[in-house]
Amino acid sequence: xxxxxxAQLGGGYLGPAVLSSGAAGVGNRSGQQVxxxxxxxxxxxxxxxxxxxxxxxxxxxxxITGLYGVEANIGLYGSHAxxxxxxxxxxxxxxxxxxxxxxxxxxxxxxxxxxxWQQSRRIAWKAQLLGGILDDALGGIAFEPTVTSVxxxxxxxxxxxxxxxxxxxxxxDVTLQQTARTSYTIGGQGFDVWRQSPDLVGVEGxxxxxxxxxxxxxxxxxxxxYQRQHFNFPKVFGQADIDTGEIFIGTNFGRLWSFTLRGGxxxxxxxxxxxxALNPVVAALLGQTAAVQAYYREDIYPSGNASLxxxxxxxxxxxxxxxxxxxxxxxxxxxxxxxxxxxxxxTGLHKANFGVSGGYYKLASIGNQIQPYSTFTGxxxxxxxxxxxxxxxxxxxxxxxxxEDLVYKHSGYRVTVGLTFSPGKVxxxxx
Numbered sequence: 001x002x003x004x005x006x007a008q009l010g011g012g013y014l015g016p017a018v019l020s021s022g023a024a025g026v027g028n029r030s031g032q033q034v035x036x037x038x039x040x041x042x043x044x045x046x047x048x049x050x051x052x053x054x055x056x057x058x059x060x061x062x063x064i065t066g067l068y069g070v071e072a073n074i075g076l077y078g079s080h081a082x083x084x085x086x087x088x089x090x091x092x093x094x095x096x097x098x099x100x101x102x103x104x105x106x107x108x109x110x111x112x113x114x115x116x117w118q119q120s121r122r123i124a125w126k127a128q129l130l131g132g133i134l135d136d137a138l139g140g141i142a143f144e145p146t147v148t149s150v151x152x153x154x155x156x157x158x159x160x161x162x163x164x165x166x167x168x169x170x171x172x173d174v175t176l177q178q179t180a181r182t183s184y185t186i187g188g189q190g191f192d193v194w195r196q197s198p199d200l201v202g203v204e205g206x207x208x209x210x211x212x213x214x215x216x217x218x219x220x221x222x223x224x225x226y227q228r229q230h231f232n233f234p235k236v237f238g239q240a241d242i243d244t245g246e247i248f249i250g251t252n253f254g255r256l257w258s259f260t261l262r263g264g265x266x267x268x269x270x271x272x273x274x275x276x277a278l279n280p281v282v283a284a285l286l287g288q289t290a291a292v293q294a295y296y297r298e299d300i301y302p303s304g305n306a307s308l309x310x311x312x313x314x315x316x317x318x319x320x321x322x323x324x325x326x327x328x329x330x331x332x333x334x335x336x337x338x339x340x341x342x343x344x345x346x347t348g349l350h351k352a353n354f355g356v357s358g359g360y361y362k363l364a365s366i367g368n369q370i371q372p373y374s375t376f377t378g379x380x381x382x383x384x385x386x387x388x389x390x391x392x393x394x395x396x397x398x399x400x401x402x403x404e405d406l407v408y409k410h411s412g413y414r415v416t417v418g419l420t421f422s423p424g425k426v427x428x429x430x431x
Contacts, residue, residue, distance in 0.1 A: 021173050021187070022116035022126025026088030027077045029429035030347040031309065031316025036078035036089070039428055041393070041420030045071045045096060047138070049412030050104055051401075053163045053197040063410065069098035069105070071416065075430075088114040092143055092430075096136070106135030106164065110143060112152075124175045126187075131168040138162070138414045141377050142397045143430065151324075153191040153203075157339070157361040157375050158329045160401065164196035165330070171207075181215040193327070200330030201238075205231040213248075220251040225262070231327045231334055237294070238272030238367065240334040242325045244303055256311050263304035266325050270334050270367040271296045297367055301325070301336055315346040320359075328363065332373060335363040341377075347429045355431030356380040376400045383420070383428050391420045391428040 027034065047067040054062040075092040090112045097105045109132040117125045130152050134140050140156030154167040171189030178184060188208040195202050206229070213223035224247050231240040246264030253259065274295050283289045305322035319342045326337035341359020346352070358378035365372075379397035386392055393416075400411045422428045 021114070021128055021171065022124075023079060023086040023088035023114035024116070024126075026112050026114035026128070027079050027090045028088075029077065029353075029431075030314060030345045031311045031318075032347075034078045034426075034429075036076065036080055037422060037424055037428070038074075038076050039391075039420050039422035040074045041072070041391075041418050041422075043071045043073065043393070043416040043418030045069055046415045047098075047136070047412065048414070049410070050136070050162045051160070051410055051412075052104070053161045053199050061408075064101065064104060067098045067101055067104060069096065069100070071096040071418070073420070077429075084118045086116045088112075094139065096139075107133055108135055108139055109133040110140070122177045124177070126173045126175065127171065128189075129170045132166075134159075134165045134167070136162055136414075138397055138399050138412060141399065142379055142381070142395060142414070151322075153205075153327060154193055155326075155339075155361065157359070157377060158326070158337070158363060160329055160331055160373065161197070161200070163200060163330075165200075166194040166196075168192050183213050184211070185213070186210045195330050197330075201233050201235050201328075201333065202330070203231055203233055203327040203333075205229065205327065219253075220249065222249045223247070229325070233272075233333055236273060236333075238270075238333055240268060240270045240325075240327075240367070242269075242334075243267045244325070246304060258309045258311075259307070261304070261306045263302070265300055266303045267298075267300050268325060268334065268366055269296070269298050272333065272367045274368060295367065299366060301366075312346075314348055315344065318343045325366070326363070328365075329373075332363045332365045332370065333368060334366045336366060338362040338364075343431075345429070345431050347427055351385045351427055353383045353427045353429040353431070354381070355429075357431070371404045371406055373403050374401070381431055383430060385427050386419075389421055389423045391422060393418055393420055393428075393430065395430075 048065060050064040050067055052062055056062055071094050073094045077090045079086060079088040092110050094108045111131050113129040115127045119125060134156060137156045137159040144156050153169045154165060169191035171187060173185055173187030175183050175185045190206045192204045193202050207227060209225060209227040211223055211225035213221050215221045227244040229242040244266040246262045248262040250260040272295060273292050275290050275292055277290055303324050308319045310317040321340040323338050326335055328335050339361045343357035345355045361375045363373045377399050381395035383391050383393040395416050398413045402409045420428060
C-alpha cells in the first residue's frame, strides 16, 4: 500500500534521492517498506560484562560480569501512506530485570518517527523525531540501523559506559523541486542529551543545512550540501561551531545496486578547559603541579561518507563508511568520528528472518588531548514464525573497546532467547 501511494505523490517529487529525510527509510525491513507491525514478547538475557561508571577501593574501573535475567519488549515498525503523505515509525522498548543483581536492571527505549508531506508537485515537507532512553549500550548497538536517513546524536556504539542516557532530536526540511531534474532543500534540527551519571557530560545543540541536487540521468544525481552545527556542553565550559561543505553523487547500477558518496571538509572552532602541567618553579611556588586553563582550537578535517546497497527480493546487503564531527560520548567531547561496517538482512516469504552485522566506531577528540577510543562490534539475530502468531527469536552480540596506548581494554557479549507475539502474514523482522 505504501509503495502504491508513493507512486501517486507527484511522480517522484518527494525530494532528493541522495539526501533523504522525513519518512525515507524509517521502519523499513530488509531494505523494503512494510506495513505497520506491532509486537510484544519476553526474552531470557545474559550479559557477560557490564561497565558502570564506578571504581573500586583501588581506583580501578568496576566491571560487572555474568548478569542474567528476563527482558520484556514491545515494538512497532513500518509505514502508512496517504494520498500525499507517508508516515514511518520504528519503536522498540525493553524492560530488563537481572535475577542475580537487580541494581543493574534497566529500561531501553528507541524511537524514530518520520513524516513526509507532498504539499504540491514542487514542494515537499519532511520531518523526523528521534528520542529514547539508553541503559545498555551493547543492547542498543544490536538494534541500531546501519544505514539511516538521519544520524542519531546518540550512537550506542560510541559509548564507553553502560550508564543511563536520555536523548531527544528533531528536524524539519523543505524541498523545492525547481525542475524535473533540480531540487533545493533547506532545514534544521535541534538536539539534547542528558546523562544520569554526574561524571558524564551531556550536550545540547542545533544544526542548519542547505543543499542543491541535480539529476544528470535517470540513475545518477549530483549536488552540494552545506551544514552549520553548534555544540554546547552545559556541565563544563565548552562549545564548538562547525561548518561542513561536501559534494555528493548517487547512482544505481542496474535495478539492484545503489551507491552514494559524499566528500568534503569541515572547519571546527572548539573552546573548553584542559589541565596542564605547571613549570617546576611555579609549581614550587603555588604548591601544586597542575592547573586548569581555557583553550581554543581551530582545525580543518576531511569529511564524508559512502554506502553501497544491494537489494534482493526478500533481503538487503549494506556496506557503509562515514567520517564526520560528532558531539562525543560524555567523556570525549567534540570529536572526529570514524565508523564503518556491513549488514545483511533476510526476511523469508513464509517463516524466517535473519540479520547479521559488524563494524567499528572510532572517536578522536578535537579539543581534549586524550588518546583515541575505538569500539569493534559484531552480531547476528534470527526469528522464526510459529503457530498462533508467535515467533521464536535469538540474538548474539559482541563488543570490544579500547583506548589506544592505554591499558583500558574491555570486551563483552550479550545473548537473548525468547518468544514474541505479533500478528501478520510475513515473518517478524527486528533488523
